[in-house]
Every structure is written in structure tokens, then in C-alpha cells.
Amino acid sequence: MRYAKSSRPNSIKFDQDYLYVNIRNIDFSFNYNGKTFTYVPSAGKEIIINQKTLALENARTLFAFGHRTETIYLNLSYLLHMPSFVKELNIILANRDYAIKTAAYASNYTNDLIIDQLEQWNVKRLIDKALDNKDEHAFNELLKLL
Structure with missing residues (x-):
């Protein structure tokens, strides 16, 4: 069984073209065959999303997950096959609209x-x-x- 337990971002930044979801210091877990692999920020540390198309710009970026002495690397496109990960990403994208409107109002x-x-x-x-x-x-x- 494979699923993501938690994927709250550490910070979300954006510019005119891209949304940057920093996941360096989050508690992110991945369960695989009864072993819980925890996110290790040694490889991929950020998800980059195109604001106009909502396409992932770094779908091939590898993210490291560790369980005791074992480490596995999964690319972002593989993580997108997990419904719970996609759900969390959709929550982040929904919050991006609020952040953009707030920043535009302040500007x-x-x-x-x-x-x-x-x-x-x-x-x-x-x-x-x-x-x-x-x-x-x-x-x-x-x-x-x-």
C-alpha cells in the first residue's frame, strides 16, 4: 500500500509566472509495504508550478524518503499518482489564489x-x-x- 500521510508546505512564494512550494522542513511521510518512509530534504526541496497553466515545472525532480538506513528516491510525477498527495497539492493551489489576491491588494x-x-x-x-x-x-x- 502506498500513500502520503502529510504534506503541509513550509512556505509558499510566487512571482508573476511561478508558484514555489518549499517543502524543506515539513513532516511528509510515504508508506510502502508496511514501512513508513519520511521525507528527507537531501534531494528535491521545492515544487514549482506554472501559474498560468498550473503545470508542474519540475515533475522529474527526485524527492528522498528514508526509513532507518534505507533511502528511496521518487520523482514528483510518481507522487502525483497518489490520490492523497494530489489532494494536498490541490489544497495548496486553492490557497495560492487567496495569497495572490492578498498580495495584489497590498501592492x-x-x-x-x-x-x-x-x-x-x-x-x-x-x-x-x-x-x-x-x-x-x-x-x-x-x-x-x-
Whole structure:
């Protein structure tokens, strides 16, 4: 009997194109013929997923599992034949949407703050220019913007 017991990721990072699931420090077990093989982070340490196609970019990466003195190596494509592993991977992919939306919101909020600050500085610069030119009408209009 083969099955994965636990596969919670250590961290999930992403950029515009890829999702990186770091599994270096997780408790991940694989049961094979009554022996429990525990994940050993000596070989594969990360799962890379293309964000647009959701395809695994490193399906041939080998992951090491140890039981006492015995070590076996399984590639990621082999692990995908286990329903429990696929279920855990689907949970990770579902959480990725939330992480991306949260990061995008934080990024948009930061951008809005920067734009507001730049607009305020621009208005103050224009007020200084209106004062230098002794343009009372422009000065009064710009004060309304503050």
C-alpha cells in the first residue's frame, strides 16, 4: 500500500509566472509495504508550478524518503499518482489564489499611498511656484486641493 500521510508546505512564494512550494522542513511521510518512509530534504526541496497553466515545472525532480538506513528516491510525477498527495497539492493551489489576491491588494494599496503622496508634493510645489510668481488666483485654487 502506498500513500502520503502529510504534506503541509513550509512556505509558499510566487512571482508573476511561478508558484514555489518549499517543502524543506515539513513532516511528509510515504508508506510502502508496511514501512513508513519520511521525507528527507537531501534531494528535491521545492515544487514549482506554472501559474498560468498550473503545470508542474519540475515533475522529474527526485524527492528522498528514508526509513532507518534505507533511502528511496521518487520523482514528483510518481507522487502525483497518489490520490492523497494530489489532494494536498490541490489544497495548496486553492490557497495560492487567496495569497495572490492578498498580495495584489497590498501592492495596489501601497501604490495608491505613493501616488497620493506624490500628488500632495506636486500641489505643494505648484503652490510654491504660484507664490514665486505672485499668482493669487492659482494660489487660492491650489490651496483648495490640500
